[in-house]
Amino acid sequence: xxxWKYMKIIFLxxxxxxxxxxxxxxxxxxxxxxxxxNSLVEHxxxxxxxxxxxxxxxxxxxxWFSERFRDHVHPLLxxxxxxxxxxxxxxxxxxxxxxxxxxxxxxxxPGEDRYRDVxxxxxxxxxxxxxxxxxxxxxxxxxxxxxxxVMRMNKAPVEGYEKDVGNKTTHRFFYPESAIHLDNNTHLVxxxxxxxxxxxxxxALSDGSVKRxxxxxxxxxxxxxxxxxxxxxxxxxxxxxxxLHLRRSYPSTGFLVLMFALHICDEVSVFGFGANTKGAWHHxxxxxxxxxxxxxxxxxxxxxxxxxxxxxxxxxxxxAGW
Numbered sequence: 001x002x003x004w005k006y007m008k009i010i011f012l013x014x015x016x017x018x019x020x021x022x023x024x025x026x027x028x029x030x031x032x033x034x035x036x037x038n039s040l041v042e043h044x045x046x047x048x049x050x051x052x053x054x055x056x057x058x059x060x061x062x063x064w065f066s067e068r069f070r071d072h073v074h075p076l077l078x079x080x081x082x083x084x085x086x087x088x089x090x091x092x093x094x095x096x097x098x099x100x101x102x103x104x105x106x107x108x109x110p111g112e113d114r115y116r117d118v119x120x121x122x123x124x125x126x127x128x129x130x131x132x133x134x135x136x137x138x139x140x141x142x143x144x145x146x147x148x149x150v151m152r153m154n155k156a157p158v159e160g161y162e163k164d165v166g167n168k169t170t171h172r173f174f175y176p177e178s179a180i181h182l183d184n185n186t187h188l189v190x191x192x193x194x195x196x197x198x199x200x201x202x203x204a205l206s207d208g209s210v211k212r213x214x215x216x217x218x219x220x221x222x223x224x225x226x227x228x229x230x231x232x233x234x235x236x237x238x239x240x241x242x243x244l245h246l247r248r249s250y251p252s253t254g255f256l257v258l259m260f261a262l263h264i265c266d267e268v269s270v271f272g273f274g275a276n277t278k279g280a281w282h283h284x285x286x287x288x289x290x291x292x293x294x295x296x297x298x299x300x301x302x303x304x305x306x307x308x309x310x311x312x313x314x315x316x317x318x319x320a321g322w
Contacts, residue, residue: 073232075259077229088233092195109226110228122266127271131154132281132283135321141165144269145168153173173256177215181221181223187227188221188229189231190231204217205223231256244306254273
């Protein structure tokens, strides 16, 4: 893309020289106008939304997608966007002092904005890897690892399953009750369904004072503090209300991660969602039970329908196993 940038600069210099020459030569206005309206000129001056070409999510003009997608709702909490509206704060129904909680949080982890680098020079490919049994025997591992970002969730293991799920993890998403220790090269993204979840991650990276949320949790978490991020409560609320129109329940972890990817990536591939080819629902790291529930055409209900719609409209690539 740097090469293309330089080519544009050279073109603009040449274009300026041509305009000066045409002006000096007193070329008739109609001919001059024709040259300036030339499609090649328009193409060279046009800024693409990303470097992925026609597959770039930011370039989508799909009306169904545009009605739901809110690019101004940033998925990550930072110091600059930490103020919550009343409806979102009341949705949490927390009695804790929110400002103090946020102040403590960003005294432990970085508070800067992340992933605001969308533009014509970026082509960020992302793999969202769910935990479905349809990954077993898929041999998707190399394909998954070929993405820039590989996002996994909760406690899903990699070791021993590399041929089907890959061995690369750039981001792992979980809430306190599903937390695991991470290496120093993996981004941890906390899903805060309540203010206590933010208090937990602050504690787990410092004094270990919070030992229980809904259930007993890891009180001292091993991870790289500089790579810890918090999904914005407003983003969870937006997914819940705008995409799913839910009143009481929460979006699933997998669906939240997919929505996160749609907001920070240019191309999104989805693996390990839905039932296996026999219609059974189970995790790839667990033995399939002898008696299993057939999930039919719509496993996961509305979320699954939306995922299928995203695939149908060529907004994501959905890999459903073999």
